[in-house]
Amino acid sequence: MNSINLNQPFTLTNGQVIKNRLFKSAMSEQLGDKLHNPTSGLVTLYARWAKGGIGLSMTGNVMVDRTALGEPKNVVLDDKSDLRLFSEWAKAGTQNSSHIWMQLNHPGKQIPKFLCANPVAPSAISLERGLEKGFNTPRALTESEIHEIITKFATSAKLAKQAGFTGVQIHGAHGYLVSQFLSSRHNKRNDKWGGSLENRLRFVLEVYNAIRKEVGAEFPVGIKLNSADFMKGGFTEKESMQVVQALSNNGIDLIEISGGTYESPSMMGAKDKNKPVKESTVKREAYFMDYMEKVRTLVNTPLVVTGGFRSAPAMNEALNTSATDFIGIARTMAVDPDFPNKLMHDSNYGMPLAEPTTGKPALDKMAMVGLVWYEHQMWRIADGKDADPQLSAFSVVLKTLLSAGWYAFKKRRA
Template sequence: MNLNQLSQPFSLSNGQVIKNRLFKSAMSEQLGDKQHNPTFGLATLYKRWAKGGIGLSVTGNVMVDRQALGEPKNVVLDEHSNLALFSQWAEAGKQNGAQIWMQLNHPGKQIPKFLCEEPVAPSAIALGRGLEKGFNTPRALTETGIYEIISQFATSAKLAKQAGFTGVQIHGAHGYLVSQFLSSRHNQRNDQWGGSLENRLRFVVEVYRAIRKEVGDDFPVGIKLNSADFMQGGFTEEESMQVVQTLSDKGIDLIEISGGTYESPSMMGAKNNSEPLKASTIKREAYFMDYMVKVRKLVSTPLVVTGGFRTGPAMNEALNTSATDFIGIARTMAVDPEFPNKLIGNPDHGMPLTVPTTGKPGLDKMAMVGLVWYEHQMWRIAAGKKADPKLSALGVVAKTILSAGWLAFKKRRA
């Protein structure tokens, strides 16, 4: 057994080879221009990550509908996009033998009020836990509207392939539209798109089918799924496993596991705002490894687990269990783009992350410091600068207010 499994290549069923087991999970870069095309900074950022040794990068969420943005500076890929700018981004992300997949997303009702007066969703149900103050109640999609969005996903995937991206990932986690369809909490339709799990997963199956029809069998199509929503009446772990099995049977190439929604942000490290992580989770570092062990018994489709990994030994231990085929990393890459090279060169390497703070818990929460601080690190790299692990959290908040006002701290993607 190789002591450093992270350095081993992996071949997908379509023959595409990913040079190592390190997978950059999506982070929202907020680097789209006024027309929602990628800025040159995105090419700079992904070239730096490619040079840093990552095997596969997944972009931040690219929206399939320019009328449905999750954040003001989202990138959109549709028939009105400047494909040459996307090609520059793709080419940069393929440096040093890396792969770059585009994450495709529709936010559904998770659109801040200041961006959309009437978002759409499976059902006309508002977000809860106080989020209804920042997000408008959605309009329930008609069946025609559902098929239009499915077509938009397919079009964006076709264009991503044309632009030179080496794969696409459907964003089916974190409470966005695909996740909303899967959840009985948010999907209370009584037609073929709601009710039973078979009906609720129809939307994601049709999105996958439409994409596959456009890109062919040799182009990788993956998905990011919740292990659960961790909400009463929401998407359960058992349902998640059934969705994984269904998509695996239909030929999806790679499944990344995360968890939670805006209402219960488990992707940030715990099942809810008050429940601590289990000791076994802390020891293994990964937030969702317990789920991965179970799901590996059900499918042979390549799996990625994302969330919490900081050290080489924990990553190699996870790979050695065969419960996952790739290790998803994100924030460590924003602080040190060379993190993959260091892990491959030294299997004992690690990089614990401190929690950025202004020293004032109330301000940290209101300003979303745990998110915005990492965005500023990505913006530094995109501008050709080095990341700054000692970057002042208070300074980040001040700069954001000066540039965009308090509007910048409206509820955003995690």
């Protein structure tokens, strides 16, 4: 076994050095202003995370098209954005020798009804499993619209580089537009953008190549990709590995693995009662390590596994399998911004997280307590306060209802 630990630096192929193996995975901060520019709260939040010892922070998803928002307070980066505010955000996130990459996204059809009456997608297919009540049936994209969206991704990446972000990540997971193109369940096109996997992965390759053309060979470009959709007729593990190989062959700098969609939210740790979590997975704390071990035999591209990690021993064990190069953490950072420093100073450190609950399962589900509780923790940090691990889930629901009404509990991003 290799002797690797969380403190060890990692050098990407372009020469960029990440000071340790801890990677803050994207979380939806909901801290954009009315014009969808970053607020001062985002600056405060990412400065706090940088000081907490993280090697690489991934922003919450930044939308490439201001007519296609996944949530009301999404940040958007395009030619209408105030680049000065983005520069302040980037400067905050690069303190303490940390890196900050911007996650770029287009939601496709995963836009709540109250935000968009006519969403677009590869094909005019509704979300299912009850989600059709909160999301409108999309319209299939035209050829010219597909090229316009590809250009928007490239423009956003160019502007992110100009603002001082040290890399970008394409959001190709969790059922958003890139993921929709990859999935045969959601992509029923009969042109060059659909049908065979070669055609279905054309969109993500075109997005990547357009970004690369704008930012150059030395600027890191990564992707967040599903290991699978965990849906019948959807994106499979075998297909995912083929996409990983294609992206690796084209020079992608970093691949983060997650899984699931709104319809089957494995990325949230959701459990299928018919498919109990294996004991080995529970012990390793990682949702997708079995997949990562298979991928490592196929590519040498740096990899990140995200989902479930809570302790230094499990993280170091994962690194020493050589199946992953970085450990993705998220919710632990919302509860304790100093979590990275503590992990690196104590090889036995861990922080178990109890599932927040109001004590009423029906209310928890309706109010998405598992999401909004962590969101409120980020808002506390953004406001210059400490996170509160004892924060009442019931008070979070009440505060959210009072401040935003029931629309705040519409289906949200993960």
